[in-house]
Structure formats: C-alpha cells, structure tokens
Amino acid sequence: MPALLLVLLLFAGALPAVAQNQAGVDPLDAARRELQQGHLEEALAAIDQAEKSGSATTSSHDLHGLILLEQGKPEEALASFRAAQKAEPDAFLPRLHIGDALLRAKKWEEARAEYIEVIRSTNILKHNERLRFGILMTHLGAQDTAGAREAYDRxxxxxxxxAYYYAQAAWSYANGEKREGDKWLRTADDMFDEQKTAxxxxxxxxFGWIKRKPAPAPE
Known part of the structure; x- marks a missing residue:
C-alpha cells in the first residue's frame, strides 16, 4: 500500500508538467515570465528545459545573459549576450544588452561605443530612442557634462x-533637482505601463537616483 501511494503521488506531481507540455507552453516564454517576476532560479530552469529539447538559440543565450546580469555577473552576462549576437548578428536585443552590461559594469566608453554602433544600423524609432537614452546615461555616468548635454538634446x-521623460528625469537627478526628476517619472508612469518603463x-x-528596483525587462 505505501508503495502504491508513492507511485500515485509521483504521478500526480508530474501532471502539471505534462499539462504544460500538452498545452504547448514555450519554456522560453515561461523563462521570461519568471525573470520579470524576479524568480531567477526558475527562469534558469526553464531555459535549461528549452535547451534540452533543442540547441541553444539567440533567445536562450540572451535570456541567460539577463539572468546573469540580475545576479550581478556582468562579465558572464556579456559572454551570453555575445553568444546570442554570434547566433544572430542582426538581432537588436543582444546588441542592446551588450551595451547595458557594459553600462552596469561602469565601462562608460565601451558601453557608449556599443550603443553608437547599434544606432548606426537601426531605423526603428523605438530602438533608436532606447539607444540614445543609453548614450546619455554613459555620459552622465562618466560625469561628462558636455557629452551629456549633447546626448540629452538629441x-x-x-x-x-x-525615453524623453526618463531623459528629463535623469538630467534633473544628475543636476541635483530630485523633485523635478520625480515629477518626470510620475508623468512617465501615467503614460506608460511598467513593462515599458522598466x-x-x-x-x-x-545610479542611486531612485530606490525601487524595477523588474527585469526581457524585451
């Protein structure tokens, strides 16, 4: 009887996974959801599941890099982002994330060079706006007032x-105008959802300007 009960319990525990597989749940979609919720180990497990059912892809490398970045491992994250770029050289997100990892590591000039390189090869407005904001942050991080002013004006x-609202906020914070910066962020929050602002x-x-850590943004 105990042995039969154990078998039944094991079978019952496997049902959710079977149901997910039958429902066609993409493990990488699951990894993105877990990452956005801050469940890093669960996100890694979902990526492992995806790679066991096939080879590593641009998306799996990129997601793995984002998790490593959240774990405070920018150099390891860079390796994953570069693997994603190698798999698909024209993909935007891995190239953006390379710049982000360099920014997180306070390698201002390298991050700026990466953003500039990507901006030369994209004509998608939203991508361009992200990159221009990234460039602004590299100048602010380097305390390069002239470069920051030029990037801000762009x-x-x-x-x-x-991008515009966060650029205004960043400029305000960098110049000691916290209340003004907070006002710009409230305006942005009224206009965009958290996934778009993260x-x-x-x-x-x-940079220490806002206390609340935003959820990871896998897109």
Missing amino acids: IKFPTESP WFARPLHD
Missing part, C-alpha cells in the same frame, strides 16, 4: 517610448 519630444528605470536605480 532626445526630442515626443518619443514613442518613455528598461529606462534600471540605470536610474543603479
């Missing part, structure tokens, strides 16, 4: 993304 109103908010958190 982010014109209106923008399709939260990428822009992360460097502000890393």
